[in-house]
Amino acid sequence: MKNHNSRSLATAAMSVAGSMMFLLAVATTVHAEPDPITAEPLTQRHTFSGNVSMQITQELDGLPKHVVNLDDASNVVVVEFTIQPGAVFPWHTHPGTVLINITEGDFVFMFAEDCVGREYGPGMALVDPGHSVHTAYNPSRDEPTVVIATLLGAPDEGPLTIPVDADKGAALDEKCGISTGTHAH
Structure with missing residues (x-):
C-alpha cells in the first residue's frame, strides 16, 4: 500500500x-508583446502572362510630379503589414513601385526628400514610386494599422525592401524628426 x-x-x-x-x-x-511590424506574404512572386508595362503619374503637394515608367511590370507580390502603435519602418526603398492600401488604422508616409508626413486612413491608398527613400509609421497610441502592399516590377528574387545604411538612417531620423525608439528591424 x-x-x-x-x-x-x-x-x-x-x-x-x-x-x-x-x-x-x-x-x-x-x-x-507583438512584433512592432509584421509582414505576411499574401502571394508569392507571381508573373503576369504576356508583357506588362505601365506608367503611373503622381502629384503630391510640395513634391515634383513623380512619373514612373515600368517597362517590365510583369512580376508582382502582395504583402500584408501589421504595424503596432508607434512603430516606425526604418528608412528604405524598393526595387519596384508599391501600391499601398490602408485597411485598418492610421498610416503616415514620409519621403526623405521633403520630410512631410502624409496621413492616410482606412479606405485610402497611395503610390510609392519605388527607388525613393522613405519611411512610414503608425501614429496611434493604441490601435494597430494594417496595410496591403502590392509591389509591381518585383525582381524574380532578392530583397523587396532595401534599407539605407545606419548612418544615413540616423541622419534622416534627425532631419525629419523621426523618433527611433520603436523602429522595426
Whole structure:
C-alpha cells in the first residue's frame, strides 16, 4: 500500500508540475508583446502572362510630379503589414513601385526628400514610386494599422525592401524628426 501511495503522490506531483508549466507557457504567450511590424506574404512572386508595362503619374503637394515608367511590370507580390502603435519602418526603398492600401488604422508616409508626413486612413491608398527613400509609421497610441502592399516590377528574387545604411538612417531620423525608439528591424 505504501508503494501505491508513493506512486500516486509522485504522479500527482508530476501532474501539478506539468499543469504549472503549461499555465506558465500560456501566461507568457498571452502577455508577450507583438512584433512592432509584421509582414505576411499574401502571394508569392507571381508573373503576369504576356508583357506588362505601365506608367503611373503622381502629384503630391510640395513634391515634383513623380512619373514612373515600368517597362517590365510583369512580376508582382502582395504583402500584408501589421504595424503596432508607434512603430516606425526604418528608412528604405524598393526595387519596384508599391501600391499601398490602408485597411485598418492610421498610416503616415514620409519621403526623405521633403520630410512631410502624409496621413492616410482606412479606405485610402497611395503610390510609392519605388527607388525613393522613405519611411512610414503608425501614429496611434493604441490601435494597430494594417496595410496591403502590392509591389509591381518585383525582381524574380532578392530583397523587396532595401534599407539605407545606419548612418544615413540616423541622419534622416534627425532631419525629419523621426523618433527611433520603436523602429522595426
